[in-house]
Amino acid sequence: MAVVDQQSGDSVKTSADSQSQGAKTTWFERVPAIYWLLALVLLIMPVMASDFALYQIFGWSFILGMIALSLMFLAGYGGMVSIVQMTIAALAGYMLAIIGDSAITEISLGWPWWISIPLALLIAMIFGTLTGALAVRTDGIYTIMITLAIASAFFYFTRQNYVLFNGFSGFNGVLAPNLFGIDWRNPVPFYYLTLFWATVSYLVVLYISRAPFGLALQGVRDNARRMAALGYNVNAHRIAAYTFAALIAGLGGILLTWQSTQISPGTAGIGPVIDILVIAVIGGMTRPIGPFIGAFIYVILKTFAIDILVSLGLSGDRFQLLIGLCFLLIVFFSPDGILGLWDRMRAYQKRDPLRDQMGEAP
Amino acid sequence: MNAPTTVAERLSASGTANALELRGISKLFGALVALSDITISVHPGERRAVLGSNGAGKTTLFNCITGDFLPSSGTVRFFGEDITTFPAHERIRRGLRRTYQISQLFAGLSVFDNIYLACRGVSQNRFSLRRPGKDDALMASAEDLVRVVHLDEAKDTLVSELSYGQQRQLEIAMALSGAPRFILFDEPAAGLSPTERSELIEILVGLPDHMGFIIIEHDMDVALRVSESVTMMHNGRIFKEGKPAEIEEDPEVQALYLGGGDG
Ligand SMILES: Nc1ncnc2c1ncn2[C@@H]1O[C@H](COP(=O)(O)OP(=O)(O)OP(=O)(O)O)[C@@H](O)[C@H]1O
Ligand SMILES: [Mg+2]
Numbered sequence: 001m002a003v004v005d006q007q008s009g010d011s012v013k014t015s016a017d018s019q020s021q022g023a024k025t026t027w028f029e030r031v032p033a034i035y036w037l038l039a040l041v042l043l044i045m046p047v048m049a050s051d052f053a054l055y056q057i058f059g060w061s062f063i064l065g066m067i068a069l070s071l072m073f074l075a076g077y078g079g080m081v082s083i084v085q086m087t088i089a090a091l092a093g094y095m096l097a098i099i100g101d102s103a104i105t106e107i108s109l110g111w112p113w114w115i116s117i118p119l120a121l122l123i124a125m126i127f128g129t130l131t132g133a134l135a136v137r138t139d140g141i142y143t144i145m146i147t148l149a150i151a152s153a154f155f156y157f158t159r160q161n162y163v164l165f166n167g168f169s170g171f172n173g174v175l176a177p178n179l180f181g182i183d184w185r186n187p188v189p190f191y192y193l194t195l196f197w198a199t200v201s202y203l204v205v206l207y208i209s210r211a212p213f214g215l216a217l218q219g220v221r222d223n224a225r226r227m228a229a230l231g232y233n234v235n236a237h238r239i240a241a242y243t244f245a246a247l248i249a250g251l252g253g254i255l256l257t258w259q260s261t262q263i264s265p266g267t268a269g270i271g272p273v274i275d276i277l278v279i280a281v282i283g284g285m286t287r288p289i290g291p292f293i294g295a296f297i298y299v300i301l302k303t304f305a306i307d308i309l310v311s312l313g314l315s316g317d318r319f320q321l322l323i324g325l326c327f328l329l330i331v332f333f334s335p336d337g338i339l340g341l342w343d344r345m346r347a348y349q350k351r352d353p354l355r356d357q358m359g360e361a362p
Numbered sequence: 363m364n365a366p367t368t369v370a371e372r373l374s375a376s377g378t379a380n381a382l383e384l385r386g387i388s389k390l391f392g393a394l395v396a397l398s399d400i401t402i403s404v405h406p407g408e409r410r411a412v413l414g415s416n417g418a419g420k421t422t423l424f425n426c427i428t429g430d431f432l433p434s435s436g437t438v439r440f441f442g443e444d445i446t447t448f449p450a451h452e453r454i455r456r457g458l459r460r461t462y463q464i465s466q467l468f469a470g471l472s473v474f475d476n477i478y479l480a481c482r483g484v485s486q487n488r489f490s491l492r493r494p495g496k497d498d499a500l501m502a503s504a505e506d507l508v509r510v511v512h513l514d515e516a517k518d519t520l521v522s523e524l525s526y527g528q529q530r531q532l533e534i535a536m537a538l539s540g541a542p543r544f545i546l547f548d549e550p551a552a553g554l555s556p557t558e559r560s561e562l563i564e565i566l567v568g569l570p571d572h573m574g575f576i577i578i579e580h581d582m583d584v585a586l587r588v589s590e591s592v593t594m595m596h597n598g599r600i601f602k603e604g605k606p607a608e609i610e611e612d613p614e615v616q617a618l619y620l621g622g623g624d625g
Contacts, residue, residue, distance in 0.1 A: 212482050212490040215471070219479045222468035229428060229466070230483030230536065231454035240489060 042195060051187035057303060059190050059259055061296040062198035066252035068279040068291035070245040073205055076285035077214060078241045079221035081140075084131050084147040086276045087154045088124050088246045089253025090268035094158070094165060095120035096174060096254050097263050103173030104166050113177040121250045128246020129239060136238040151273045159265040170264025174257050184258070194255055198292065201248050205288040208244070217241050278323075282330050284339025293338050301326055379442030381406040381544045381574050382427065387436035389422050389598075396422040397433070398598045404544075406441070408574045409566075411585035411606070414595035415618075420578045421463055423595075424546045428460045429453050441543065455484060457543030461536070461550055463578070465529045469522040473513050476521055477535050478504040484540030503539070511535040512561060527558045534565065545575040551584045563587055586610065 046054060067089045074080045100116030102108040109116075131150055135143050158165040176184035176193075184193055208214040216237055219227045224234045257263045266272070275298065283294025305319035334341040382404040389397040397419045404410055412420050426433040429450035437446045445453050468476050481500045482488060494501050508517050511531040516524060521532065530550065537545050547566075551559050559581075566588040569575070579585035585592070586606040594602040594615055602615055609615055 207493065208491055211493045212488060215475055215479055216482070216488060218471055218475075219468045222470050223466050225430065226462070226466035226468070226536075227479075227483070228450035229430070229454060229460055229462075230480050230539070231451050232483050232488055233449070233451050237489070 046188045046191055054191040055187040055259070057296075057299055059187075059194045059255075061292065061299045062194035063252050063255045063259060063295075064276070064279055064298065065292035065295035066198050066201050066255070067249050068276050068283065068295055069201055069205060069288055070249040070252070071276055071280045072283075072285045072288060072291045073248070074241055074245050075280065076287075076290075077209060077217045077221060078238060080135065080238060080241070081144050081277070082131070082135065082147045082242070082245070083144055083273055083277060084128075084135075084151050084154075085245065085249045086273040087151040087268045088128050088131075088249040089256060090158075090263060091127050091154070092120045092124040092250035092253035093174070093257035093263035093267065094171070095123045096257055097171035098164065101173075101175065102171040104171050107164065107166055108171070113179075117254060120254060121247060124250030124253065125243050125246045128249070129243045131246075132239040132242025135242070136235050148273075151268065152270060155265055155269055155273075158268070165265075168265065170262060170267075172262040174261055174263060176258040185261075190259070194259075197251055197255060201251065202288050202292070205248070209288070213237075213240070278327055280337075282327060282337050284334075284337030284342075286336060286339050286343075290337055290339045297326070297338070298323070379439065380404060381408065381441060382576075383437075383439035383442075384423075384427070385437045385439075387423070387426055387433045387438070389419070389426055389431075390434045395598050397426065400436070400598075400600055402593060402600070404574060404576065406543075406574055407572050408591065409589045410574075410576045410591045410593060411589035412576055412578045412593045412595060413580075413582075413585060413609075414601070418595040419598040420595055421548055422598075424460060424548055424576075424578070427453075427546060428458060451483075457541065458546070459537040459539070459542040459544070460546040461533045461548055463548040463552070465533045467521045467529060467532060467536075470520070472518050472520055473524070473528075473532055474504060474508060474517045476532055477507050477539065480504075480536040480539035481507070507535045507538055510538065510565065527554055530554060531558070531561075534562070542573055545569075545573065547575055547577040547579075549578050549580065551579060551581050559584065582610070 042058075045058065049058070067085055070088075071082060071085045074082050074085075096116055097104070098107060099109050099111050099119050100113060101110050131147065134150070135146050138146055158170070159168055161167060176190070178184070182189050184190055209218070216227065216232055219230075219232070220234050220237050227234050227237075256267070260267075279294040279298045280291050281294070282297055283292065284290035301323045302319070305322045306317075309315065309318055309322060330337065330341075334344070336343075380403045382402065384400055384402045387397055387400040388395070400419075400423060412423070414420050425431050426436075427438055429445070429448055429452075432447065437444055439445065440453065440456060440458055443456070445456070445458075468479065471479070478494075478500065481504045485500055508514055511534055513528060513531055513535065516528055521529065524532065530553065534547075534550055537547070550566075551562055554562060563584060566575070566577070577585060577589060589606060592602075592604060592606050592609040593600060594609060596618060601618070602609060602612060604612070
């Protein structure tokens, strides 16, 4: 696909996808039918699904999907595997609790939402930027190590710091504000709230992936040396990617805090921090839809694994093992996650059987 | 940075200066002396060929000029400005360009996106979050470059799916983005078919007069047809400089390079 959808002036060439559909097409004609179907199903979901499913399954999937999306942006487009995304989400949640309202009134400042939310996001973005500035000097496994080190430092720090982070117990009673006369804690409003922000994050990432900033990031991923030889300040681009990813992770963190009405060191413990990586890998990191697929699978497993195990006569506390096994299976059969599996299936269906018989298969 | 700060200063510095002025460039890789005391001046618009056997240090010289890595000693001046310690992207933004001997492309992006990135890199708003519209000037110049290197058909193809020759053409296109003032071509003709080779010569000969370049080329036919001066390198040193005809006839050169070499 070309950078823009319409060709300029009297140019004779058209981009590949508009060629396949004949004349000029508008953007909504180019969205595959399955996406429209998905959008419709998600919009009318509250009619079909129970409160539990709306709040615990879908709400949570959208939130985890957003946090994993921030990792997908860094890893899929930038080639930087950051373990710190859940930590950034938790930091935003903490700042929301500290600057805004919580049950811990000795610490919480109680400022209104229109100050606490932007400030929480800003602090998350600053933290993400600083992390990026440290991490972009490293490569591959060392990026993973340094961001993991930052994540564990944050976990132990919040657990031991009582002045600001209220130590082991953290903050409870962090509630979404009552805006427009709607109680956003109710399952249906909360479902739409998370659906809205997940969709916005998804579309923004999709849009930016074709804007100069996103393209340049993919250039850095493919060949950083060449990017420098084209006039790009490679490290500045990488750091800016961390800043942007932190915004999405921070948004996810605020929603996560509202969902559970609490934030504590365990939110960004080593387990949850790594789970974000697991989610992104299960879903696939080649396109921004992957993290949401991964999050949905993860949430389903996490919610029902105990029931499945118990019904099989096994001990319920082995649910982590079941999740681990599923992860292993998916990665074993498709290293690029469900998206990779899907792409290969499509390629298989499109293959011309005649050509194969004539022995021209690659 | 000790760069001239204003545009006026930079212009006046470049007024009478050489396009490229290398003084005493050396490069050590551990104990290996890849370059030793290289001094070269190239005036604006000059087209120079650099010849030399494998391992002579030609590519290393390019790397020192573009800042892919820093020389161990010596200075690099570009239109009068001392750029010796500049990061690569600062040099490129001043009008220096290069191609790589081993193609350095963005395998996960289309041909057009590769060229568009090259155009954007030497322009403004590299961090822009807005997709370019149809009135975007860079889109038009990227379209032009696609045509210049005959990649119209493959415009939307992923780079990883290109043929070797097409990758080499793309490599050239990316060095022509924006308004280059001086270009370094590292063996652009290597591995090309005869047709592709003559297309390449056409492109090189057709570059605007003010656009000087250095071309590293093993193929004497290509090198001598597009250049007006020749530098011979051997074992990290400059061995001979002169007009193409002089170099071709020089007995020492013939003994060392043309006779026994792989050229
Ligand atoms: N990054 C590096 N690290 C260590 N040694 C290097 C490096 N780059 C080049 N060299 C060495 O420096 C010497 C000069 O290499 P260079 O690539 O500049 O030669 P060249 O003239 O371009 O040769 P060719 O015609 O094969 O391209 C060689 O001995 C090479 O092994
Ligand atoms: Mg070389």
